[in-house]
Amino acid sequence: MKDLVIVGAGGHAREVHQSILAINRVSPTWNFLGFIDDFARSTEVAGCPVLGGMAWLRGKTCHMVVAIGSPAVRRRVVNELLLQESAEFATLIHPSAQVGNSVILEPGCMVSAGAILTADVKIGRHVIVNTGAVVSHDCQIADFCTIAPMSCLCGAVRLGEGAELGASVTIIPGVSLGKWSMAGAGTTVIRDVPDNETVVGGTNRVINKQNAGWHEKV
Ligand SMILES: CC(C)(COP(=O)(O)OP(=O)(O)OC[C@H]1O[C@@H](n2cnc3c(N)ncnc32)[C@H](O)[C@@H]1OP(=O)(O)O)[C@@H](O)C(=O)NCCC(=O)NCCS
Numbered sequence: 288m289k290d291l292v293i294v295g296a297g298g299h300a301r302e303v304h305q306s307i308l309a310i311n312r313v314s315p316t317w318n319f320l321g322f323i324d325d326f327a328r329s330t331e332v333a334g335c336p337v338l339g340g341m342a343w344l345r346g347k348t349c350h351m352v353v354a355i356g357s358p359a360v361r362r363r364v365v366n367e368l369l370l371q372e373s374a375e376f377a378t379l380i381h382p383s384a385q386v387g388n389s390v391i392l393e394p395g396c397m398v399s400a401g402a403i404l405t406a407d408v409k410i411g412r413h414v415i416v417n418t419g420a421v422v423s424h425d426c427q428i429a430d431f432c433t434i435a436p437m438s439c440l441c442g443a444v445r446l447g448e449g450a451e452l453g454a455s456v457t458i459i460p461g462v463s464l465g466k467w468s469m470a471g472a473g474t475t476v477i478r479d480v481p482d483n484e485t486v487v488g489g490t491n492r493v494i495n496k497q498n499a500g501w502h503e504k505v
């Protein structure tokens with residue numbers, strides 16, 4: 288069993304803790320030591336100790352995963368940890384996730400329960416693919432992206448570094464979301480989004496109107 292800490296102690300951190308428990312049920316892999324949080328309001332989270340702030344990690348050789356939902360904050364914390372020579376990042380995949388054998392996942396990624404990553408997908412460092420999200424063939428997801436629950440990336444979608452998808456975002460095939468951009472919850476992204484932009488909304492624009500009963504004449 289390898290020693291592991293979760294950096295962060297909020298909602299996503301508790302979800303990642305659940306993933307660790309599920310992984311260990313299938314195959315005992317991680318000796319979970321506790322949570323690291325500079326701003327913890329409690330000494331215990333999910334029945335496990337909050338070990339201390341980032342200073343606790345100095346000189347330690349344990350694996351770690353940065354379970355902070357915000358891409359920008361996650362990047363800042365990872366960069367602080369990289370200043371410590373011993374930083375070794377774990378990749379955690381919930382056993383109920385489906386990850387194709389041609390999928391590349393870089394260190395620090397967290398793939399939650401029920402997520403599906405199909406074929407020839409590339410996922411960069413410290414990416415979150417949250418519960419039930421679908422990442423289809425040939426998608427390229429850069430470092431520090433966050434894909435919220437139930438989002439659906441059709442084929443060959445590209446997310447730039449730090450791009451964030453709210454819950455249930457759909458991105459149609461071949462479309463890109465730029466670096467540090469965001470698509471709000473429920474958004475359907477149908478054209479490329481430049482860097483540093485937030486887009487929202489469905490696209491329920493009427494583009495065709497047929498006479499009632501048209502379907503009986505086909
Ligand atoms: C996109 C988002 C970040 C915008 O937050 P914000 O900057 O605080 O924006 P506001 O709430 O001030 O809204 C600004 C405008 O955008 C609209 N808007 C915001 N989010 C929207 C969404 N998801 N879909 C459609 N319209 C949205 C608001 O109605 C408002 O419109 P108005 O100016 O015409 O009144 C946020 O609404 C969102 O969707 N976050 C994702 C949360 C999520 O899914 N997290 C996953 C957790 S696991």
